[in-house]
Amino acid sequence: xxxxxxxxxxxxxxxxxxxxxxxxxxxxxxxxxxxxxxxxxxxxxxxxxxxxxxxxxxxxxxxxxxxxxxxxxxxxxxxxxxxxxxxxxxxxxxxxxxxxxxxxxxxxxxxxxxxxxxxxxxxxxxxxxxxxxxxxxxxxxxxxxxxxxxxxxxxxxxxxxxxxxxxxxxxxxxxxxxxxxxxxxxxxxxxxxxxxxxxxxxxxxxxxxxxxxxxxxxxxxxxxxxxxxxxxxxxxxxxxxxxxxxxxxxxxxxxxxxxxxxxxxxxxxxxxxxxxxxxxxxxxxxxxxxxxxxxxxxxxxxxxxxxxxxxxxxxxxxxxxxxxxxxxxxxxxxxxxxxxxxxxxxx
Numbered sequence: 001x002x003x004x005x006x007x008x009x010x011x012x013x014x015x016x017x018x019x020x021x022x023x024x025x026x027x028x029x030x031x032x033x034x035x036x037x038x039x040x041x042x043x044x045x046x047x048x049x050x051x052x053x054x055x056x057x058x059x060x061x062x063x064x065x066x067x068x069x070x071x072x073x074x075x076x077x078x079x080x081x082x083x084x085x086x087x088x089x090x091x092x093x094x095x096x097x098x099x100x101x102x103x104x105x106x107x108x109x110x111x112x113x114x115x116x117x118x119x120x121x122x123x124x125x126x127x128x129x130x131x132x133x134x135x136x137x138x139x140x141x142x143x144x145x146x147x148x149x150x151x152x153x154x155x156x157x158x159x160x161x162x163x164x165x166x167x168x169x170x171x172x173x174x175x176x177x178x179x180x181x182x183x184x185x186x187x188x189x190x191x192x193x194x195x196x197x198x199x200x201x202x203x204x205x206x207x208x209x210x211x212x213x214x215x216x217x218x219x220x221x222x223x224x225x226x227x228x229x230x231x232x233x234x235x236x237x238x239x240x241x242x243x244x245x246x247x248x249x250x251x252x253x254x255x256x257x258x259x260x261x262x263x264x265x266x267x268x269x270x271x272x273x274x275x276x277x278x279x280x281x282x283x284x285x286x287x288x289x290x291x292x293x294x295x296x297x298x299x300x301x302x303x304x305x306x307x308x309x310x311x312x313x314x315x316x317x318x319x320x321x322x323x324x325x326x327x328x329x330x331x332x333x334x335x336x337x338x339x340x341x342x343x344x345x346x347x
Contacts, residue, residue, distance in 0.1 A: 003047055006321060007311040011101060013050035013329035014304065015135075015231040015268040016111075016180075016202035020053050022278040024076045031076050032083020038274075039304075040087055040106075046307035049101045050329060050336075051088075052135060052201060052268075053077050054113040058279075067117035067124075074131050077110055092132055093174075093341035097333065109340070111135035111178065111201065120145045120162040122169050129173045134340050135199065137178035138166055139186065141290060148183040150212040151290060158189035171196045174342040176335075179203075179223070180233075180268070184212070187219050197227035197339055199332075202268030204233050205255040208248075213238050213290065217259045224260035227338075229331050231268030232256060234301050237292030244296055250313045253327060262323045266332040267310065273302045 019039050026034045043051060055073045057066050081090040089100040091107045100107040110133045118124045118138075125136070138144060138159075141151035146166050148157030159167065167190060170177050179187050180200045190198065200223060206214035215223075215230065223230050232253050236244035239252055257265045276294065288294060300306045314324045 003045075003308045004311060004315075006315070006324060007047050007308045007328070010047070010311070010325045011049045011329035011333055012047045012307060013052075013266060013332040014046075014048050014271075014307070015052045015199070015266060015332060016054055016233070016270045017051060017304065018054050018056050018113075018270070018272060018275045020073050020076055021056055021058070022275050023080060024073055025279050028079075032080045035080040036084050036087070040084065042304040043106055046304035048106060048304055048307065050097060050107045050109070050332065052109045052111045054111045054201075055133070056113040057116050070112070070115075070117035070128075071131075074110060074128070074133070077108065078132070081108055090132055091340075092134060094337035094339070097336050097340065101333075109134050109336070111137075113137055113178075114140035114144060114149070114181065115146070115166075116140075116144060118146070118166070120160075122162055122165045125166060125169050125175065126173060129175055133175065135176045135178050135201065136170060137181050137201070138163055139183065140181050147186045149181050150183050153184050153212050155183070156185045157183055158185045159193070164189075164193060167193055172344045174339065174344070176339060179215075179219075180231075181213070184216075184219075187215070187222075191219070191222040191226070194226060196344070197229075197335060198223050199228050199335065200230045200268070202231055202233040202235075202270045204238050204252045205259075207259075208252055208255055209238065209240055211238050211290075211292070220256055220259045224264040227335070229264050229266045229335050230256050230260060231266035231332065234267075234269040234298055235272070236296045236298050237289075239298075244298055246298055246301065246309060246313050249298060249301070249310070250317055253314070254317070257323075257327070262326055263331055263334075265327045267307075267328065269301070269304070269307075271301075271303050273297055
């Protein structure tokens with residue numbers, strides 16, 4: 001796929017790709033080489049300069065094996081970074097992200113998805129921060145000891161006491177709080193309590209498609225008002241009931257930009273096609289996720305190599321260059337520069 005000149009010049013940030021799940025499915029001594037052989041060429045083809053690495057814990061490991069699995073995935077991230085130091089750097093603050101990108105390498109940032117290994121032991125967030133984690137969400141589809149995920153919206157559950165303490169601890173440390181997957185009442189609660197900018201790493205617009213994984217306009221405005229960024233999910237069944245096209249993705253980007261301001265929009269593709277193929281045995285293939293088909297993808301956007309198509313589509317919609325560059329990565333880069341790994345002021 002040809003990469004147009006604007007995409008080549010832009011900083012491209014992907015805030016959600018579960019590639020670590022595929023890496024840890026390999027033998028330990030293959031982790032770094034597998035990343036170099038399978039994923040690095042795709043990231044380069046897509047022009048990716050900044051890649052968040054979610055630590056997602058699959059159902060069989062929860063709850064008993066969640067912390068061990070979390071630590072193993074974090075170790076995989078460190079080893080793949082060390083084994084590919086010419087191409088990537090695992091970054092822990094905004095200055096390191098900027099330096100890595102300026103030197104032509106891909107900046108990697110560790111992110112917890114749901115954090116089942118933490119439970120109510122909120123002090124473990126500092127342990128994980130020491131290991132390099134800089135972004136975290138505290139619920140997935142279901143209920144955790146910290147919050148209810150979006151699949152539990154009917155409960156009206158807000159943050160638990162431990163969940164509130166976790167938010168405060170993350171803000172103290174300089175770890176970005178990710179509201180993607182959080183239930184609606186939980187998002188409202190976080191917006192009430194937060195004193196630092198928030199991020200939604202992979203969420204769409206509920207006004208365009210009414211699925212619990214998407215954010216409504218009030219939530220989007222709340223993130224923007226606090227200086228945060230909403231990164232748009234590419235997972236086709238969360239964008240439209242049946243029209244799985246790049247045009248529907250651009251509709252979500254445009255809607256969120258219209259509600260939040262273009263300076264508060266980013267990209268969180270959640271490229272899962274290859275990850276599912278690598279980690280799901282054919283005998284047990286999951287046909288549906290939260291009531292939608294798990295194997296439906298936007299044409300050409302099944303993986304990172306397709307990201308230049310987003311730039312093409314935005315240009316075709318008549319977007320000015322500065323706004324395209326902002327959405328592709330500059331908005332996220334600004335947020336990380338100001339907030340990532342920066343402890344809360346004590347004075």
